[in-house]
Amino acid sequence: MEGLLLIGCGAMGSALLKGCCADLKLPGPFVVVAPRKDSVVPFMQDSRVRYVACVEDLAKLPSVVVCAIKPSLIGQVLPQYAPLLSKETLFMSVAAGVSLATYRRLLGSAPTIVRVMPNLASSVGWGQSLFCADLSLNALQSDKVSSLLKVLGHVIPVENEDMLERLTPLVGCGPAFIFRFMEALSQATQHLGVSQKEASSMTRDLMIGCGRFLEASSKDVAELRRDVTSPQGVTHAGLVVFNKDQGLDHLVLDVLNASYARALEMGREYDGQ
DSSP, rough: OOOEEEEEOOOHHHHHHHHHHHHHHHHOEEEEEEEEETTTTGGGGTTTTTEEESSGSSSSSSSSSEEEOOGHHHHHEEEGGGGOOOTTEEEEEEOTTTHHHHHHHHOOOSSSSEEEEOGGGGGTOOOOEEESSSOOOOHHHHHHHHHHHGGEEEEEOOOOOHHHHHHHHHTTHHHHHHHHHHHHHHHHHHHTTOHHHHHHHHHHHHHHHHHHHHHHHHOHHHHHHHHHHHHHHHHHHHHHHHHHHGHHHHHHHHHHHHHHHHHHHHHHHHHOO
């Protein structure tokens, strides 16, 4: 990868920059454009990291450009970069909800455009990153995308933007749904006479432990659930409530459908920027 330009250094931009700095095989430079230098300073002990305040300070662009700004700023910021992009530029964006068609309209016909949907665990190198392009990627381009995204965790290429949208509720929103379930589990435990602090701590440890156990196991989650459910036992009694009239299954389906519908709606909104 012949250099990287990072537009924005917020939560996801910082996660990407952190991962790049940790990978000594990436040659750099890692050029960061951000209105404030303080978000970049923690990384500047790495000689590959360079900071510029605005696009006017760029003499030329590295071969890979990653947009990590808020979706609401896309229409305002990206046209400033369009004249600097070439057919050799690989442009990637992690902004949620903005369609490939919108990027193409703002950036013109020159660059290869890749849309990425990362998730929260990317900040600790255990994330999932979906990606797709508006045109077919050649082997070199696909390798560049994967080489960069692997610093965030698992890389998941998808065949088209429609599939990326359909997987966004699971991959992109999933961490919040899991945390919400943990929150409900902790609150319910408090109703059984446990303190808030203790219930919260034990719920956290429970989720971390289950994650590590799952990582070490080759079994499907349904099989693992059966392994810890004795017939007519304590766990079974609780699962009966989950399974009543497929209540949990219907609720989760409604949750994912709501997120999917909003993802499509956001795409239409940003298309009009």
